[in-house]
Amino acid sequence: MTELQKRRSECSEECHSHEPMTHEDVKDYYGKKLQKSSDLKTNACIAPAKPVPAFIRNVLAEVHPEVTSRYYGCGLVVPECLEHCRLLDLGCGSGRDCYMLSRLVGEKGHITGIDMTEEQLEVARKHIGYHTQKFGFSKPNVEFVHGYIEALTKAGLEASSYDVIISNCVVNLSQDKTSVLREAFRVLKDGGELYFSDIYSSSRLPEEIRSHKVLWGECLGGALWWEDLMRLAAEVGFSTPRLVTANTITVGNKELESLLGDYKFVSATYRLFKIPKNAEKKDCLVIYNGNITGFEKSLEFDCHYTFKENEMVKVDGEVASILKNSRFEEEFTFQPDAEMPLPGSCCVSPKVVLVNPFELAEKFESASVSPATGGCCGTQASCCK
Numbered sequence: 001m002t003e004l005q006k007r008r009s010e011c012s013e014e015c016h017s018h019e020p021m022t023h024e025d026v027k028d029y030y031g032k033k034l035q036k037s038s039d040l041k042t043n044a045c046i047a048p049a050k051p052v053p054a055f056i057r058n059v060l061a062e063v064h065p066e067v068t069s070r071y072y073g074c075g076l077v078v079p080e081c082l083e084h085c086r087l088l089d090l091g092c093g094s095g096r097d098c099y100m101l102s103r104l105v106g107e108k109g110h111i112t113g114i115d116m117t118e119e120q121l122e123v124a125r126k127h128i129g130y131h132t133q134k135f136g137f138s139k140p141n142v143e144f145v146h147g148y149i150e151a152l153t154k155a156g157l158e159a160s161s162y163d164v165i166i167s168n169c170v171v172n173l174s175q176d177k178t179s180v181l182r183e184a185f186r187v188l189k190d191g192g193e194l195y196f197s198d199i200y201s202s203s204r205l206p207e208e209i210r211s212h213k214v215l216w217g218e219c220l221g222g223a224l225w226w227e228d229l230m231r232l233a234a235e236v237g238f239s240t241p242r243l244v245t246a247n248t249i250t251v252g253n254k255e256l257e258s259l260l261g262d263y264k265f266v267s268a269t270y271r272l273f274k275i276p277k278n279a280e281k282k283d284c285l286v287i288y289n290g291n292i293t294g295f296e297k298s299l300e301f302d303c304h305y306t307f308k309e310n311e312m313v314k315v316d317g318e319v320a321s322i323l324k325n326s327r328f329e330e331e332f333t334f335q336p337d338a339e340m341p342l343p344g345s346c347c348v349s350p351k352v353v354l355v356n357p358f359e360l361a362e363k364f365e366s367a368s369v370s371p372a373t374g375g376c377c378g379t380q381a382s383c384c385k
Contacts, residue, residue, distance in 0.1 A: 070094035085384035091170025095124030150179040167196035238272040246357035268357035281317035
């Protein structure tokens with residue numbers, strides 16, 4: 001029997017369980033049933049193949065092999081402008097993203113990883129010393145906390161204490177996604193960002209899919225309908241989610257595909273900001289200064305806005321508010337929309353905002369365009385104070 005046949009046989013044995021998923025079920029799936037990435041029964045939790053910036057590839061190559069082998073993410077979660085930031089990873093697992101980002105925030109930055117699976121945290125904690133030495137730091141800048149992403153308060157995480165929160169294919173595993181967003185909003189500083197990749201469905205999923213333990217463990221059963229993300233973000237107080245990238249999910253398992261029927265899935269990355277309530281939201285003209293390492297020539301902020309160095313761009317009021325009230329403030333020059341562009345300069349007007357991740361994934365596929373990734377802040381200035 002081949003390895004693939006073995007995985008499908010194991011899936012068949014578990015496919016008859018339809019009790020609601022609990023924290024214990026998820027911990028069992030990711031702590032005991034999955035020992036390495038190849039144990040996954042579908043392609044949903046496997047990062048899509050796409051170009052990765054050289055400076056990120058170099059950092060990933062420095063992450064300990066055991067940590068990498070227990071990686072189950074669905075995207076590349078690397079927001080730009082991270083130097084000196086305090087960053088929280090929701091559902092950090094074995095710590096691959098935490099260690100990669102600990103290198104990018106630098107020794108003056110700090111990374112906290114939280115996860116409910118002790119087996120994963122054991123792997124992560126075991127290699128703190130290895131990465132501290134590998135990165136040339138005098139002391140660790142990363143810690144791992146046992147807890148639930150729906151209950152950051154109970155885990156001891158203080159309000160308004162993080163500049164950036166990331167999550168990589170984890171929110172779908174929670175039964176209470178509203179609490180996840182609400183807790184993330186609470187621990188973010190004003191101007192902070194939730195930048196996360198996750199699996200989304202083409203419509204709300206029926207109970208028979210949501211209660212299927214293998215589909216839930218494989219990040220499909222708990223997938224949020226993408227329109228519900230817009231609603232939940234608004235309810236909690238976040239800015240409108242900015243869609244960064246999207247990729248179509250191919251399940252790669254005929255038995256599970258038959259159970260899913262016509263429901264479709266994408267892996268999508270969104271960025272949500274915690275903007276002060278009284279922040280002004282007026283269209284304006286911005287110029288990217290080109291000081292973010294890896295993105296000196298252009299910064300692909302989302303699927304709508306790409307800022308080229310020294311090029312004037314007209315942005316809508318919400319994006320203007322985000323840029324002015326976040327860690328990106330010093331990376332841009334701002335002027336009111338009413339002012340005329342400087343002589344000889346070119347002003348690029350915004351296009352229609354694309355928010356449907358399925359449309360974006362289709363656009364990428366038809367145009368053979370590589371989705372955007374994130375980056376880090378350069379050494380010329382600190383992004384987080």
